[in-house]
Amino acid sequence: MRSVFFGMQGFSEPYLTASISIYFKDDTLKVLFISKHIPYRADSGITVKMLNLLTCLSSVCDVACAYIVDARESNEHALKACKIKAINYLIESKNQPAALKRYAVHLLELFTISGRVKTVLSEIMEKEKPDIVWLEFGYIGHFVPFMKRFGLPVVYASHNSQFKLDFGIWNSTGNIIYRLKMAPFVLSYFIHERLFFRLADLVFCISLQDMSYYSNFISPAKLRFVPFFFDTGNLAAVDPFTADHPYICMVGSLRSYQNYSAAIFAINNVWPILLRENRRIHLYIIGELPEEKSPEYRLMAKCVAKTERIVLKGRVESVIPFVKGAYVSMVPLFIGSGVRTKIIESAACGTPVVSTSIGAEGLPFVDGKSICIADSAETMAEKVMCLVTDSAKRDKIAREAYLIYYKELSCQACRQKIGEIFRELSIQ
DSSP states (O other), rough: OEEEEOOOOOOOOSSOOOOOOEEEEEEEEEEEESSSSTTTOOHEEEHHHHHHHHHHHHHHSSSEEEEEEEEOHHHHHHHTTSSOOOOOEEEEEEOOOOHHHHHHHHHHTTTOOHHHHHHHHHHHHHHHHHSSEEEESOOOOOHHHHTTTTTTEEEEEEESOOOHHHHHHHHHOOOOOHHHHHHHHHHHHHHHEEEEEESEEEEESSSHHHHHHHHTTOOGGEEEOOOOOOTTTTTGSOOOOOOOSOOOESSOOSSSSSHHHHHHHIIIIHHHHHHHHHSSSSEESSSOOOOTSSSSHHHHHHHHHSSSSEEESSOOOOSSHHHHSEEEEOOSSSSOOOOOOOOHHHHHHOOOOOOTTTTTTTTOOOOOOBBBOOOHHHHHHHHHHHHHHOOOHHHHHHHHHHHHIIIIIBHHHHHHHHHHHHHHHHHO
16 A cells, blocks of 8 residues: 545535534544545535535644555546545555455455555654544444544444345345355445444444444444535525426436436336426436446346437436436435435435335325325326426425525534534533
8 A cells, every 4th residue: 555645625616604612622523434426526425525525624623634545557647636625545456456356355445455555654643642533334343443542532424225225226226146245245235334333432323223232233332324415505606407398306326226226217107207208307317327238237228228318317416416407306216225415416406306215214294294205106297296386386395405404414513513422522
């Protein structure tokens, strides 16, 4: 491994109210934020969540970020584009091993930390002298015992109940080769979270459902509800995408099985009903497409070719213009964990959402008032069409959703929540 050190400072614009000031031992609290994802290209649910979290976190304390990632040319560019007030440390692997070796390395990395990474993290601890270590998402629970050697509180923040999601995907696919290939990982994921997560001083859960799941093997006294927060500080400056036709949108990387299966369901089952009801409406599917020439790509192309007025936008720099310009945001998910970034994003943009019960799980929106819930193709098409044709109802749902977002899921709400937790840690 090699370490590349960056000290670039950036400042996010203030949002609505002044930041909460928190002090620890008479000095400003400092957090070392460790993750295996670089969030500064916010084009996935993981990175959007992290980017918004860091926006909030950096407004209430000093933040140093350590990203432990595979070496890529885009890493340094991502950090240079950072607009968060944070000091960034990039710890890169030297090279990518061959596929078979990478398979074994990934399994090994679920339980061990290389000597080089330990050395670099120790150097960062010495240089930054943080008061709290924050481990963000993924199977990095094995970092908990190492970081606790420094005598500091260590918190682990989940993006969802990861094993529950991974097992759901593994169990849902009919591809036997995939299931055999992934079986060792799924078993290792199960062992990993039960072995390491409970060692953290606190575990942050993004939904009450996740808290219930984690309480099966982590003391409830260690669990804290810290929902997804979304910063609208720059949304007002983003113009909506304009089209000469009404459109509904679906957002999410189609390389994630849960999003891909949702898109196939929508194309094959929901979209034909909508086409019969409205001959002008279009469906925009926004997110990274399956790998070209893969079976998933071929199936999606075949499904789209059988119908009309579906636009595969693929990966875009920002989904916000498309969400803001849509009549409705559709979330037909039947597999999931945590909360759906795309729903909170839509609420913040003022776009009403039609979602399955699983898609909306863990969010405070109420069916018929601030969101529309539908668990069948017929009901989903009916509720989408109702919002498309009834502007008054569309505006009412969007307005109610925004009010809930602002009160419970905004950057301001996040600052308050994080402030309370950090004050609790400083007392212990």
